[in-house]
Amino acid sequence: MRHFAVVGSGPAGFYTAEALEKAYGGADSAGARIDILDRYPVPYGLIRFGVAPDHQSLKAVSKRYDKVAENAGVDFIGNVTVGRDVSVAELLELYDAVILATGAPHDRKLGIRGEDLPGVIGSAEFVGWYNGHPEFADLDPPLAGSHAAVVGAGNVALDCARILSKTRHEFEGSDIVGHALDALDRSAIRTVTILGRRGPHQVAMTPKELGELGHLEAAVPEVEPADFPPVEADEALDPGLRKSVTLLRGFADLERNKPKRIVFDFFAKPVAIEGDGRAERIIVERTLLDDSGAARGTGETYAVPAPLIITAIGYSTSPIADVPFEGGKFVNQNGRIGDRLFAVGWARRGPTGTIGTNRPDGYEVADQVAAALPPGSSDNRPGAEGLKPLLEQRGVMPTDYDDWRKIEETETGRARPGSPREKFVRHQDWLQAIGR
Structure with missing residues (x-):
């Protein structure tokens, strides 16, 4: 044997x-x-x-x-x-x-200045916290501010943004652990910004996960139509990605009549995290795609307020x-x-x-x-x-x-x-x- x-x-x-x-x-x-x-x-x-x-x-x-x-x-x-x-x-x-x-x-690091400040959390830690992982049960993510940022353009980034934006009622039937449910219920976060280095055609987000964002009780997803190439360019995408991009385009037509926002900020490369002893903002550089499809910095930078920053850029x-x-x-x-x-x-x-x-x-x-x-x-x-x-x-x-x-x-x-x-x-x- x-x-x-x-x-x-x-x-x-x-x-x-x-x-x-x-x-x-x-x-x-x-x-x-x-x-x-x-x-x-x-x-x-x-x-x-x-x-x-x-x-x-x-x-x-x-x-x-x-x-x-x-x-x-x-x-x-x-x-x-x-x-x-x-x-x-x-x-x-x-x-x-x-x-x-x-x-x-284990979470991969961004490799930028300030990422070790309190308030910067890897997605494995954050997901582990609300899923009952024993190593992260005491994480206590900062939820008292009105803003959060999620770095990444995949389904894990969507999960984190969705969990931060749901009402307590929307967690019925789930097995989110009690300490996380209570903390999220008290959360003051009203704006979650999803930062992606490249554009809508380069996301690794699947249609099912994207589609959920359009049906949240208290949050609405937002996109900037100028971030998209001409709609004819979608025809060259594989069917799954084309469906995801179609959903993203549709977010531009949603009424912004809910108290929470999930903002997709494309062509945004994190370059630093700043704050007085803890994270307060993430500095991003505007990017463009070169001929190979890689994101290249333009030199233009701006700040996104975020006392909570979740990095979802991969694992090891x-x-x-x-x-x-x-x-x-x-x-x-x-x-x-x-x-x-x-x-x-x-x-x-x-x-x-x-x-x-x-x-x-x-x-x-x-x-x-x-x-x-x-x-x-x-x-x-x-x-x-x-x-x-x-x-x-x-x-x-x-x-x-x-x-x-x-x-x-x-x-x-x-x-x-x-x-x-x-x-x-x-x-x-x-x-x-x-x-x-």
Whole structure:
């Protein structure tokens, strides 16, 4: 029997486990055991901590992952940090192959003066705060000012702007955590400016997310028609982007009769953040596109007031000792890092694509694993039977899928009316829920 360790229980990890399970004979086969490891006691990674709480239909993909976890050949081993509790080298001794699916949890920096001032927050931190990530539960973003700025031209920027602009009523049915809901309900923010270095034709915003902005109870999106090329130029765009640009153009026709504004400021490159001991404004330089489509500064600068500045310009993977790392991801060739060591998802590609993009990615790497380690062969490595005693010796208490079900049941029972759950936001609360 083959034993595989998948490090990370987000979409990339579960799709890879699903692919490995199929490659080695299916649910009823004894061809492989697949252990999905995670540093938290609970699974799902990006689905739990990254997907917007008001996008419950997208979070429902976890039901597919449940089916993977329920297969006889798949186990969840949570509360284990690879690189601290156990090394990759040790995992390679215990398992036939190790697949890193650790995602990209860290914000990329703007690289401008003043970005370390209080009030400047990365989108991973802000999203983690309202989604119940234990590392960001105490973030306390500054919401007392009337202005906020979001730097970025992708869906995460839209998520942040939308969450800042919604009414309490609009969060009904979501699983936004209580402390964030209460803070946002008291927020004084009335203008959210979305800053993009390039123009409407270069956004990475999808139609669904853009369309939501046109139906908010208390906020209206605003665009400057002069930022758009002639409408005929839209015909050259791919269909998805063309639909997004059409939605953006339509924002110019909306009545501005609501108390909050979401302002799209295109051709605006952040160059500095200023303030007396904390962020008060972001200085941007007007840009133009050169022949290659790159944004070039014009020298014209202006200030956008913003005591809260959220940067949403991309993410990087966490390095792990003795694993080659460069450019925010693990160094790999088509997913292969080295002998019996692979990477999938954002840890392999960088933060690109959608949740669904991770499925073909996981299947591709699973095919490579199966080609290198054919079904029916075995190196007699112990897998979890060797890992769990090692963890016990080191005082590590792993969780399993039954533990997660107990945590889930407790979170569901704590839910406010209309919400599917009230998440725990402290590590110790997860463990207390299972009697640890």
